Amino acid sequence: MSGLLIAAPSSGAGKTTVTLGLLRALRRRGIAVAPGKAGPDYIDPAFHAAASGTLCLNFDPWAMRPELISANAALHRSGDRILVIEAMMGLFDGAADGKGTAADLAAQLGLSVVLVVDASRMSQSVAPLVAGFAGFRADVRVAGVILNKVGSERHEAMLRQALDAIRMPVIAVIGSDKALSLPERHLGLVQAGEHASLEDFIDHAADAVSEECNFEFLLRIARQGLNRPSAANIERLMPLGARIAVARDVAFAFSYEHMLLGWRRRGAAISFFSPLADEAPAGDADAIYLPGGYPELHAGRLAAAQNFRAGMLDAAARDIRIYGECGGYMVLGDGLIDAEGRRHEMLGLLPVVTSYAKRQRHLGYRRVMPLDGAFFARTMTAHEFHYSTVVSEGEGNRLFATQDALGTDLGAAGLRRDQVAGSYMHLIDLAGAAA
Numbered sequence: 001m002s003g004l005l006i007a008a009p010s011s012g013a014g015k016t017t018v019t020l021g022l023l024r025a026l027r028r029r030g031i032a033v034a035p036g037k038a039g040p041d042y043i044d045p046a047f048h049a050a051a052s053g054t055l056c057l058n059f060d061p062w063a064m065r066p067e068l069i070s071a072n073a074a075l076h077r078s079g080d081r082i083l084v085i086e087a088m089m090g091l092f093d094g095a096a097d098g099k100g101t102a103a104d105l106a107a108q109l110g111l112s113v114v115l116v117v118d119a120s121r122m123s124q125s126v127a128p129l130v131a132g133f134a135g136f137r138a139d140v141r142v143a144g145v146i147l148n149k150v151g152s153e154r155h156e157a158m159l160r161q162a163l164d165a166i167r168m169p170v171i172a173v174i175g176s177d178k179a180l181s182l183p184e185r186h187l188g189l190v191q192a193g194e195h196a197s198l199e200d201f202i203d204h205a206a207d208a209v210s211e212e213c214n215f216e217f218l219l220r221i222a223r224q225g226l227n228r229p230s231a232a233n234i235e236r237l238m239p240l241g242a243r244i245a246v247a248r249d250v251a252f253a254f255s256y257e258h259m260l261l262g263w264r265r266r267g268a269a270i271s272f273f274s275p276l277a278d279e280a281p282a283g284d285a286d287a288i289y290l291p292g293g294y295p296e297l298h299a300g301r302l303a304a305a306q307n308f309r310a311g312m313l314d315a316a317a318r319d320i321r322i323y324g325e326c327g328g329y330m331v332l333g334d335g336l337i338d339a340e341g342r343r344h345e346m347l348g349l350l351p352v353v354t355s356y357a358k359r360q361r362h363l364g365y366r367r368v369m370p371l372d373g374a375f376f377a378r379t380m381t382a383h384e385f386h387y388s389t390v391v392s393e394g395e396g397n398r399l400f401a402t403q404d405a406l407g408t409d410l411g412a413a414g415l416r417r418d419q420v421a422g423s424y425m426h427l428i429d430l431a432g433a434a435a
Contacts, residue, residue: 003084003112004114005087005113007102007103007116008116008118009117014149018209020201022209025210025213028206035049035057036056040426042292043191043254046191055257057261061102061104065234065429068429082222091113091115092136095364106141112144113140114218115130115134117130124161144168144217145170145171191250194250235430236263237259237263238377239262241286242286243269244263244288245270245281247328249293253291253294254326255291273308275302281315290324291327292426296327296339299338319418323421324422325424325426325427326384326424328422330346330388331347332349332352333347333348334351334352335353339356340357350422351396353393358389359388363384364385364404365404366381366383366404367402370400371397374416378430379430402425
């Protein structure tokens with residue numbers, strides 16, 4: 001079994017672009033890869049899937065139990081595929097409690113770490129920086145460095161000489177190139193599905209990575225020391241129903257693939273529908289899931305989607321279980337106020353109005369405990385990340401009691417009316433030792 005963790009000293013070093021380039025470059029060489037993303041990110045995995053041609057799973061060392069991480073790694077690596085996981089933030093950055101770092105993930109799975117260094121503002125100082133990261137934890141092996149944003153041949157020579165002095169291999173060198181930057185918006189990168197020239201970008205990244213890359217060494221370190229994870233059919237989040245209709249388009253793109261995979265392994269059949277294309281959920285569905293996304297960017301189209309509205313209202317009238325997360329929760333509400341202050345009428349299934357006119361960031365891991373009457377039975381881990389705010393609420397039952405990563409009580413969250421429920425929380429796993 002083979003595996004790599006693509007990490008960096010901090011955010012902004014170019015991990016995502018380098019990972020995309022590596023995934024595509026390895027694929028060109030006929031090497032099968034299994035892409036992964038550390039942490040709770042729901043945008044980068046779509047880019048990884050596009051670059052590799054393979055589904056990308058999340059591996060979250062704070063929110064996921066170790067057994068789920070190991071089981072997902074085993075399931076994801078059918079055949080002789082190389083597991084390539086992109087880290088989040090800096091290698092040793094974790095949640096508010098300091099736990100759940102990308103380094104923890106590397107240690108659990110035995111992944112060799114490739115450190116991506118933004119060299120644009122340094123030369124010889126690269127050596128103490130890399131040496132510090134390489135020696136910080138005995139159970140984490142930094143096996144090599146990819147130098148990113150290198151300005152010239154002379155600059156490259158200085159960097160290589162400094163790293164030679166600490167015996168740190170240079171795996172690849174990537175020159176400064178403005179075309180290797182991905183556009184961003186308030187929750188991170190602009191989604192993969194919104195890039196008209198995504199394939200060209202990924203091919204360009206693969207060319208840049210391949211120009212000076214020691215692929216033989218890269219494959220050798222990938223095969224060193226990976227722990228053999230279990231493929232046991234472990235306990236996972238219970239599916240919402242036996243036949244689950246899942247909203248999926250650029251307004252509802254933030255579903256975790258590991259959760260859908262878990263539902264399927266528990267016997268659920270999953271169908272997809274696009275609210276933006278004015279599609280209704282499958283008529284035989286006994287549960288409907290509206291994941292997060294960017295409904296605030298498409299509020300007018302969603303408000304005008306009559307088939308979608310009719311299908312959702314009909315399902316609610318038949319007591320079909322409906323659950324919305326973050327953006328999905330906003331759409332289940334009475335109204336959504338966009339950035340220009342315009343109100344758009346949503347489904348009216350939950351008594352809440354949300355607004356994007358006055359942005360306020362809410363970010364962090366959560367531990368959520370279902371309240372009486374909720375159709376969840378166990379304490380779960382979740383992640384919250386949004387800029388919209390609740391401007392009014394009507395009568396309804398609260399869904400979860402919540403805590404942050406430090407165990408601080410954050411009060412009750414979400415709403416429930418009969419079989420319709422939602423909150424800003426993106427559910428990740430059953431709570432366990434990982435949290």
